[in-house]
Amino acid sequence: MSASAELFAIATSRLGKRFDQIMALDGLDLGVARGIIFGLLGPNGAGKSTAIKILTTLLDASGGSAQVAGFDVAKEPVEVRRRIGYVPQLLSADGALTATENLNLSARLYGLRGAERAARVRDALAFAGLDGVADKLVRTYSGGMVRRLEIAQATLHGPEVLFLDEPTSGLDPVARHTVWDRLLELRRSRGMTILITTHDMEEADVLCDELAILHRGRLAAVGSPAALKAQVGPEADLEDVFAHFSGAVMDQGGRFRDIRESRGTLQRLG
Amino acid sequence: MRAYAIETAAVADAEVRKLMRDPTELMSRAVQPVLWLAIFGQVFSQVRGIPTGSLRYLDFMAPGILAQSILFSAIFYGISVIWERDLGIVHKILVTPAHRSALVLGKAIASGLRGLVQAVVVYGVAVATDVDIQWTPAGVLTVVLAVVLGSCIFSTFSLVIACIVKTRERFMGIGQVLTMPLFFASNAIYPLDLMPGWLRTVALANPLTYLVDVLRGAMIVGGTSVHAWTTSFAVLLGVFLALLALAAHLYPGLAR
Numbered sequence: 291m292s293a294s295a296e297l298f299a300i301a302t303s304r305l306g307k308r309f310d311q312i313m314a315l316d317g318l319d320l321g322v323a324r325g326i327i328f329g330l331l332g333p334n335g336a337g338k339s340t341a342i343k344i345l346t347t348l349l350d351a352s353g354g355s356a357q358v359a360g361f362d363v364a365k366e367p368v369e370v371r372r373r374i375g376y377v378p379q380l381l382s383a384d385g386a387l388t389a390t391e392n393l394n395l396s397a398r399l400y401g402l403r404g405a406e407r408a409a410r411v412r413d414a415l416a417f418a419g420l421d422g423v424a425d426k427l428v429r430t431y432s433g434g435m436v437r438r439l440e441i442a443q444a445t446l447h448g449p450e451v452l453f454l455d456e457p458t459s460g461l462d463p464v465a466r467h468t469v470w471d472r473l474l475e476l477r478r479s480r481g482m483t484i485l486i487t488t489h490d491m492e493e494a495d496v497l498c499d500e501l502a503i504l505h506r507g508r509l510a511a512v513g514s515p516a517a518l519k520a521q522v523g524p525e526a527d528l529e530d531v532f533a534h535f536s537g538a539v540m541d542q543g544g545r546f547r548d549i550r551e552s553r554g555t556l557q558r559l560g
Numbered sequence: 561m562r563a564y565a566i567e568t569a570a571v572a573d574a575e576v577r578k579l580m581r582d583p584t585e586l587m588s589r590a591v592q593p594v595l596w597l598a599i600f601g602q603v604f605s606q607v608r609g610i611p612t613g614s615l616r617y618l619d620f621m622a623p624g625i626l627a628q629s630i631l632f633s634a635i636f637y638g639i640s641v642i643w644e645r646d647l648g649i650v651h652k653i654l655v656t657p658a659h660r661s662a663l664v665l666g667k668a669i670a671s672g673l674r675g676l677v678q679a680v681v682v683y684g685v686a687v688a689t690d691v692d693i694q695w696t697p698a699g700v701l702t703v704v705l706a707v708v709l710g711s712c713i714f715s716t717f718s719l720v721i722a723c724i725v726k727t728r729e730r731f732m733g734i735g736q737v738l739t740m741p742l743f744f745a746s747n748a749i750y751p752l753d754l755m756p757g758w759l760r761t762v763a764l765a766n767p768l769t770y771l772v773d774v775l776r777g778a779m780i781v782g783g784t785s786v787h788a789w790t791t792s793f794a795v796l797l798g799v800f801l802a803l804l805a806l807a808a809h810l811y812p813g814l815a816r
């Protein structure tokens with residue numbers, strides 16, 4: 291393992307992704323230190339989900355390289371997959387299965403067996419606070435319960451790096467706080483590196499040790515919340531920081547497809 | 561090897577649980593064979609328009625209808641995969657280190673079990689319409705194997721199409737367009753001898769023909785298979801393995 295891999299849980303070098311006409315990612319250089327919560331911000335269509343999909347091996351980059359947990363995502367995707375967890379932008383627990391069944395499926399696909407699997411599934415249910423409803427179909431759950439289940443599902447194999455794409459979008463304030471609690475606990479008790487994307491500046495402020503602002507596939511700014519605020523002005527809050535580094539795109543209101551996709555998150559599982 | 565089996569079983573287990581929770585789906589797919597056997601079959605038996613040797617037409621047709629019901633229910637399997645893609649379930653499965661082909665094989669096996677449910681329904685209708693079923697253990701076992709393998713083939717074929725078209729609208733269009741030619745360019749409801757030469761050539765390249773051929777020999781008293789069972793099973797297995805490899809290759813593309 292190289293020195294940078296020991297230091298960084300995620301490292302990208304000139305990472306690029308082109309979709310037909312659009313450069314969704316354009317030469318992204320990112321380093322995420324181990325054991326921190328890292329927030330990826332940016333307006334609709336900035337390339338946040340695209341970056342996560344490449345880092346989780348779901349999508350091939352069209353240029354540059356990326357390492358996650360010390361392995362190259364393109365050359366050793368299986369090694370990367372063993373060491374990461376992923377919570378997609380959509381609420382993606384299977385609504386036609388119970389929480390226990392969802393967890394068992396993941397546990398088996400991660401190669402957990404026998405007593406070990408049973409124990410991990412039990413712990414995951416407790417972690418998600420779903421013991422009482424473990425055998426109810428997930429489609430009967432609230433959004434917050436589904437998200438907690440998904441976080442438990444994405445971490446039950448003990449990954450080094452956890453990716454969450456807008457984990458709290460569409461959740462009520464209470465549910466949002468319980469998600470934050472879970473993530474803070476994962477960092478504290480397991481030293482997990484966590485990368486989240488969010489449109490919620492309060493969330494970025496409360497949760498993240500470090501932030502990056504993406505703007506049209508490029509890195510517009512990176513630093514701790516405090517450092518970024520100081521960069522923009524003495525009284526600045528994160529909203530100001532966000533507007534400062536991605537204002538132009540905000541004015542245009544984002545492209546229709548991007549807005550529709552983030553709305554779609556809410557209308558599911560029914 | 562062991563890991564591969566566990567992954568396959570995990571996917572199949574989840575799929576079967578979902579199937580069992582949706583009995584209306586299962587039952588509505590069973591209506592079609594009932595209509596074919598109970599109406600079309602009865603009428604054509606009276607007409608005696610299709611020469612089927614010493615077999616009654618209804619007896620000749622019953623294995624064809626079993627194969628048809630398997631084809632028609634398996635061919636729409638891809639829809640659920642597209643649905644899972646839209647929900648992000650596919651993404652979540654694909655970030656696990658599981659073998660891509662195990663994920664696909666698990667789905668195929670679940671579809672095989674669903675095919676057996678279809679078979680039970682068709683057997684029920686067949687008994688009710690007085691079809692002369694061959695109840696020998698060898699016959700029944702052969703039917704079970706053929707039904708499972710046939711379901712695996714058509715569901716995996718369906719998955720391949722889903723991976724290519726990726727949207728529900730396009731899939732529904734293509735699904736309709738494909739099933740009818742597959743059904744009619746086969747020996748399901750008339751013998752190959754009745755077909756013009758070009759159509760017979762097409763039918764001989766159609767896996768459904770081999771499925772029906774095995775079923776015809778195994779399911780019905782006095783029914784005969786044109787090809788040796790070993791030949792037919794070899795063809796079916798070969799087709800399935802080729803489709804499985806293709807599906808495993810295309811499936812990860814669903815997350816893009």
Ligand SMILES: Nc1ncnc2c1ncn2[C@@H]1O[C@H](COP(=O)(O)OP(=O)(O)OP(=O)(O)O)[C@@H](O)[C@H]1O
Pocket residue numbers: 309310312313314332333334335336337338339340341545547548549551552816
């Ligand atoms: N599969 C795809 N095909 C074509 N274009 C795509 C595809 N996926 C994303 N894009 C485009 O790439 C750009 C980046 O999209 P991405 O989903 O990464 O943005 P995002 O930052 O996650 O936005 P949001 O906040 O709305 O989730 C957008 O312009 C989007 O329309």
Ligand SMILES: [Mg+2]
Pocket residue numbers: 338339340379455
């Ligand atoms: Mg996104």
